Amino acid sequence: MTSRRGWLLALSLVCRIAAAADPPAPPPAVVVIRAGTLIDGVSGQAKTNQTIVIRGNRIESVGTGAAPAGAKVIDLSGATVLPGMIDAHTHVFLQGEEPSEGGYDVQLLKHPLAYRAARATVAVRRALEQGFTTIRDVETEGAGYGDVGIKQAIEEGHIPGPRMFVSTRAISTTGGYNLEGYAPEITVPKGAQLVDGPVEARKATREQLENGADWIKVYMTHRSWVDAAGNLQSQPTLTVEELKAIVDEAHGWGKKVACHAYSNPGMKRALDGGCDSIEHGLELDDAAVAQMVKQGTWLCATLSPYYKYWRQEGTPLGKLDRKRVEVHGPSFRRALKAGVKIAFGTDVGGFSWNEPIAQEFPYMVQFGMTPMQAIQSATSRAAEMLGMKGQLGVLAPGALADVVAVSGDPLKDVKVLEKVTFVMKDGKVFREPASR
Numbered sequence: 001m002t003s004r005r006g007w008l009l010a011l012s013l014v015c016r017i018a019a020a021a022d023p024p025a026p027p028p029a030v031v032v033i034r035a036g037t038l039i040d041g042v043s044g045q046a047k048t049n050q051t052i053v054i055r056g057n058r059i060e061s062v063g064t065g066a067a068p069a070g071a072k073v074i075d076l077s078g079a080t081v082l083p084g085m086i087d088a089h090t091h092v093f094l095q096g097e098e099p100s101e102g103g104y105d106v107q108l109l110k111h112p113l114a115y116r117a118a119r120a121t122v123a124v125r126r127a128l129e130q131g132f133t134t135i136r137d138v139e140t141e142g143a144g145y146g147d148v149g150i151k152q153a154i155e156e157g158h159i160p161g162p163r164m165f166v167s168t169r170a171i172s173t174t175g176g177y178n179l180e181g182y183a184p185e186i187t188v189p190k191g192a193q194l195v196d197g198p199v200e201a202r203k204a205t206r207e208q209l210e211n212g213a214d215w216i217k218v219y220m221t222h223r224s225w226v227d228a229a230g231n232l233q234s235q236p237t238l239t240v241e242e243l244k245a246i247v248d249e250a251h252g253w254g255k256k257v258a259c260h261a262y263s264n265p266g267m268k269r270a271l272d273g274g275c276d277s278i279e280h281g282l283e284l285d286d287a288a289v290a291q292m293v294k295q296g297t298w299l300c301a302t303l304s305p306y307y308k309y310w311r312q313e314g315t316p317l318g319k320l321d322r323k324r325v326e327v328h329g330p331s332f333r334r335a336l337k338a339g340v341k342i343a344f345g346t347d348v349g350g351f352s353w354n355e356p357i358a359q360e361f362p363y364m365v366q367f368g369m370t371p372m373q374a375i376q377s378a379t380s381r382a383a384e385m386l387g388m389k390g391q392l393g394v395l396a397p398g399a400l401a402d403v404v405a406v407s408g409d410p411l412k413d414v415k416v417l418e419k420v421t422f423v424m425k426d427g428k429v430f431r432e433p434a435s436r
C-alpha cells in the first residue's frame with residue numbers, strides 16, 4: 001500500500017511539474033482574407049483587392065500588403081466582403097405570430113419555457129447563418145430572463161449565435177401590454193413587466209439590470225387604431241415622470257433605453273423622457289424629428305414587418321395595417337433628411353426566422369437611403385448605438401474579426417445581402433461558400 005501511495009504521490013508531483021513547465025500559449029493564429037471588393041462599414045467608397053489580416057479574434061490590418069508568411073488564406077477574391085452585420089431589433093423568443101399556430105398568445109399560455117428556449121437556440125443560429133454577427137434583442141415576450149441564458153450559452157461556445165445585447169423583460173404599464181382580452185377574473189401572463197408610478201418603474205429597471213439587461217426596453221405606446229378623421233392614433237402608456245425614472249436609473253448604470261413608440265402623445269413622452277432610441281417610429285412629425293436630432297436619439301424603424309399579415313381591407317384592423325405603412329415611409333424619409341441617426345432593425349421574431357433578415361434593406365433604400373447608407377446603418381452606425389464604435393461594424397485595425405461576404409454587388413442591388421456565403425465571428429469561421 002505504502003509503495004503504491006508513494007508512486008501515486010510521485011506521479012502527481014510529476015504532473016504538477018509538467019503543468020508548471022507547460023510552454024506559454026502559442027501566439028494566436030493568423031488568418032488572411034483576400035477580398036475582391038471590400039466595404040469597410042465606415043467609408044463611403046468600396047475598395048478592391050484588399051487583404052485583411054486577422055490575428056486571433058482581432059483585425060490587425062486592412063490593405064494591399066502581402067500576406068504574412070504561414071497565414072491561413074481565405075480566398076474571397078470573387079466576393080464582396082463586409083463587416084458582420086447588426087440587427088438592432090430582434091426577438092429570439094418569438095417565432096412569427098402565425099394565426100394558424102395560435103398567434104402571440106399561445107406562446108405565453110401553452111409553451112413550456114424549455115420549448116421556447118429550444119426554438120430561440122435555432123433563431124440565434126439563423127441570425128448568424130445570415131451574416132448577422134450581433135443582435136440587440138429587445139425583450140423576451142414573457143420568457144423572463146431567457147435571453148440572458150441564450151447569450152451565456154453563445155458566449156461559452158455551447159451553441160452558435162451572434163453577440164447579443166439583451167433587454168430581458170421590457171416595461172409597460174397596466175393596460176399597456178398583452179396578454180389581453182381574457183376574463184378579468186383570470187390572471188394571465190403578460191409579455192412585459194407592468195409598472196405604475198415612478199417608484200415601480202425604477203424598481204423594475206433595477207431588477208432587470210441586476211439580472212443581466214444590457215438595454216432597457218420600454219413600451220411608450222400600445223394599442224393603435226385609425227380615428228374617424230383617418231389619422232393613426234396610439235394609446236400612450238408610461239408618463240414622462242415614469243419614463244424619466246427608468247432613463248435616470250439605466251443611465252446611472254451606464255445603460256441605455258429603447259422606446260417602442262408609434263405616434264403622439266406616446267412619442268412625445270418618449271422623447272421628453274429622454275429615450276436613447278425610438279423603435280418603429282411610425283409617425284414622426286417635424287417636431288419629433290427636430291427633437292431627435294437635438295437629443296441625439298436613434299431611430300430603429302423596422303419597416304419590413306408592417307408589410308406583412310395585412311388584415312381584410314375596409315375593416316378597422318385592415319385600415320390600421322394600411323395606415324401604418326402609409327405614414328411610416330414618409331416618417332423614415334423625414335428623419336433621414338433631417339439627419340436623425342438611424343440603426344438597422346427588423347423585428348424578426350415578429351415574423352418567422354425562416355425569412356431573410358436582410359429583407360429590410362430594400363425598404364430603407366426605397367425610402368431614401370443609398371445602399372451604402374443602408375449597409376452602414378447595419379454596421380458602423382448600429383455599432384455606435386450599441387457603444388461599440390470601432391469594435392464592431394467596421395473592417396479596420398483593432399476591430400473584432402466579424403466578417404461576412406456575399407457573391408454579388410450590394411451597392412447595385414441590396415437584395416444580394418439576403419445571400420451571405422461566408423460568416424466569420426470573433427475570428428472563427430462559421431460559414432464558408434459550398435464550393436470552397
Ligand SMILES: [Zn+2]
Pocket residue numbers: 089090091138347350
Ligand atoms: Zn419588437
